[in-house]
Amino acid sequence: MSTDIKRKILIIGAGPGGLSAGMILAHRGFDVTIYEKKPFIGGRNSGLKIDGYTFELGPTFVILPQTFREIFSLAGRNIDDMLEIKSLDPLYELHYDDGRAITMYFDKPKLKQEIARLFPGEEVGYEKFMISQKKKFDRLYACLKVPYIRFYNYLRWKLIKAAPVLDLGVSVHDVLSRYFKDEDLKIAMAFQAKYLGMSPWECPGAFTILSYVEHEFGVHHPIGGVHKISEAMGKVVEENGGKINLGMGVKEVILEGKKAKGVLLENGEKVFADAVIMNADFAEGMSHLFKNEDRSKYNDESLAKKDYSCSTFMLYLGIDKKYEMKHHQIFFAKDYKKNVEQIFNGKTLPEDPSFYIQNVSVTDTTLAPDGHSTIYVLVPVPNQKDTKIDWTIEKKRYRDLVIKKIIEKTDLADLEEHIKVEKVITPADWQNDANVYDGAVFNLSHSLDQMLYLRPHNRLEGYKDFYIVGGGTHPGSGLPTIMESGRIVADLIGGSVKTNS
Ligand SMILES: Cc1cc2nc3c(=O)[nH]c(=O)nc-3n(C[C@H](O)[C@H](O)[C@H](O)COP(=O)(O)OP(=O)(O)OC[C@H]3O[C@@H](n4cnc5c(N)ncnc54)[C@H](O)[C@@H]3O)c2cc1C
Incomplete structure (x- = not known):
């Protein structure tokens, strides 16, 4: 040294x-x-x-x-x-197109009750999922902490030991299907593949550890x-x-x-x-x-x-009032699989998008003036590679479409009249202003x-x-x-x- x-x-x-x-x-x-x-x-x-x-x-x-x-x-x-x-409880709320919502509590007894309420019987699968994923996480995370710069690094004992539980040959969706029957519940445990900018039907099964770590260690917010x-x-x-x-x-x-x-x-x-x-x-x-x-x-x-991740269409809205909506909210498209395929395979702009909303002011009052709040909206969309989407044309139209969907699907019915400041970031902006290759923000x-x-x-x-x-x-x-x-x-x-x- x-x-x-x-x-x-x-x-x-x-x-x-x-x-x-x-x-x-x-x-x-x-x-x-x-x-x-x-x-x-x-x-x-x-x-x-x-x-x-x-x-x-x-x-x-x-x-x-x-x-x-x-x-x-x-x-x-x-x-x-x-x-x-701060540790958040609930972690987030997930909304289906038919109006049902599941609150994902960090508190396990409350969460199991919530799963049983919406998906009776599936709480048993949840317990089994969490037990099996603990083993996977403990083994996999140890492997992620070390470099792989020689081919023979594959022969690390840690990786050899972890291999049988890593589910490398199957997808996140396949792994979840072992524990859950209801497709909507699978989506609630699979959407985290989007953190890697991937489809749950293509993302390697090893990454079910993402939902596990949220449920096991929580979701947090620094003030x-x-x-x-x-x-x-x-x-x-x-x-x-x-x-x-x-x-x-x-x-x-x-x-x-x-x-x-x-x-x-x-x-x-x-x-x-x-x-x-x-x-x-x-x-x-x-x-x-x-x-x-x-x-x-x-x-x-x-x-x-x-192969690159998806991109995101972003809306940042400064609002002159506060909403009660929970900190993290996800609204799934009516046909989630089709939505995912449009993003990753069809490379077309979803007209019925899934979207995420952060209403941070319910947890943290430091980010907006008194009595005001900030709303952050993230819509997964195709990256810029091989797509015909022209954001100079689509930017305003898509902004209006997303606002309309928010008004239709959330409690923010009066959103538009309370917007005081607004910024939109498109995949083209990620590419040109933030120097992100093809706007593939998750790399x-x-x-x-x-x-x-x-x-x-x-x-x-x-x-x-x-x-x-x-x-x-x-x-x-x-x-x-x-x-x-x-x-x-x-x-x-x-x-x-x-x-x-
Ligand atoms: C919309 C969005 C939401 C995300 N949400 C989450 C989340 O909730 N949780 C999570 O864990 N991760 C999330 N991520 C993913 C990831 O954690 C972040 O993108 C993270 O900031 C990436 O870090 P990085 O160090 O790889 O690159 P960057 O944060 O992009 O840093 C690279 C830096 O290099 C600079 N740079 C580039 N070229 C040059 C140059 N020629 N000379 C000098 N400087 C240069 C850039 O300006 C930049 O500051 C999200 C990403 C995005 C875009």
């Missing part, structure tokens, strides 16, 4: 991945400098402030808070000294917003001696052969270092920060052939051929001293796993991880 102490590390991007690696490495004594293109910290997990209203740009669900606690402790901090993280986690991470980077340069984009990674030597900034300055970590969206970063001829494996052609899909060793490696294959963090590398998209990518890279650079174990 002593020889590493003064090593200089450059990080491209101050999203959760870059900040996670940065705060751990700075704590370990490395000389860390982060360059962030935007004038603010946090990437997709940043705050969006408009006229006194504060929205989350992206994440609204905090799951597995134990991972956040671990990552902060590796950087020498207690996250609970910096943020008040001030989920983006406060990014801000707290930035503070830790700086308190640990790292530097964060906002509004300073990187134009190119400087290579000597295949060794990363530093970066060329957009302002023309060259900065040299011992290692470079890329947190920029993986495919977008590879396309723009390297010349095509310098990228054998991840050239433009191979990136175009990869590369988590299909079997893009997981573990087959996902871009944390120490990127084909390069020396060049590392990847964030949703596009192992272990994958979602805040806890993105933070794990930071830990993995910090350990690889710090030399404390044995890659041949």
Whole structure:
């Protein structure tokens, strides 16, 4: 370790991945400098402030808070000294098109009663599901915490032991069908595949752990917003001696052969270092920060052939009143399967979309002026690849359609007359303004051929001293796993991880 102490590390991007690696490495004594293109910290997990209203740009669900606690402790901090993280009960409310709703309580006896009320008899399957998923989660999560940068890493004992319970050859929907009969209940336990931007009918069965972790460990909200986690991470980077340069984009990674030597900034300055970590969206970063001829494996052609997550259509509404609606609400399309197929296979815009609404002001009064509230709406839609959707034409029409659906399906009947500020983000905006490849906001899909060793490696294959963090590398998209990518890279650079174990 002593020889590493003064090593200089450059990080491209101050999203959760870059900040996670940065705060751990700075704590370990490395000389860390982060360059962030935007004038603010946090990437997709940043705050969006408009006229006194504060929205989350992206994440609204905090799951597995134990991972956040671990990552902060590796950087020498207690996250609970910096943020008040509230556990939500109920977790969320789910609405079917026929008007039925299920409240997913964190409190288990209440939840079982609720399942029995709507789906009599299925509470038995729920208990069995939770027992079987505990085993899967315990084994799988241990496998996700380690890098897969050699083929023989597949032979890790942890992975071999986990393999029989991972359900890799079947889908999330298949696994749920073992425990539940009612399709509507399966949807209530399967929609989490969308967190990975995937269809429950295609997402590998291993990912039923997502609903398990929500039910087992809860869904949480940091007061001030989920983006406060990014801000707290930035503070830790700086308190640990790292530097964060906002509004300073990187134009190119400087290579000597295949060794990363530093970066060329957009302002023309060259900065040299011992290692470079890329947190920029993986495919977008590879396309723009390297010349095509310098990228054998991840050239433009191979990136175009990869499978990407869906995108999202977003509405951020500042409201001059408060609604009683619960913190997290999901409204399913009448035909959920068709809705999913339109997004992933047909690549058409759903006219009957499923949508998610966050009414954070029922939990957190810090995000809007007194007596006001913020409403965040997320609609999963196709990414930009091979789609004919023209958002310059669709933006206004789709905004109106989504508002109409909200008014029809929710208690927010007077929504439109109370909107004081409004912002819309389309997949084209994610692509062009947020530098997200094809607007696929949840990054590369988590299909079997893009997981573990087959996902871009944390120490990127084909390069020396060049590392990847964030949703596009192992272990994958979602805040806890993105933070794990930071830990993995910090350990690889710090030399404390044995890659041949
Ligand atoms: C709408 C939405 C909802 C989501 N909801 C959840 C949720 O509820 N829970 C959850 O766990 N996850 C959620 N996610 C997924 C994921 O956790 C977040 O997207 C997360 O912020 C991704 O982190 P990241 O570090 O991979 O990348 P980013 O947050 O995108 O960070 C990358 C950073 O790199 C910067 N950058 C790019 N190019 C350059 C360059 N050339 N030079 C310098 N800087 C550059 C970018 O500006 C950005 O700041 C959601 C995502 C979205 C979009």
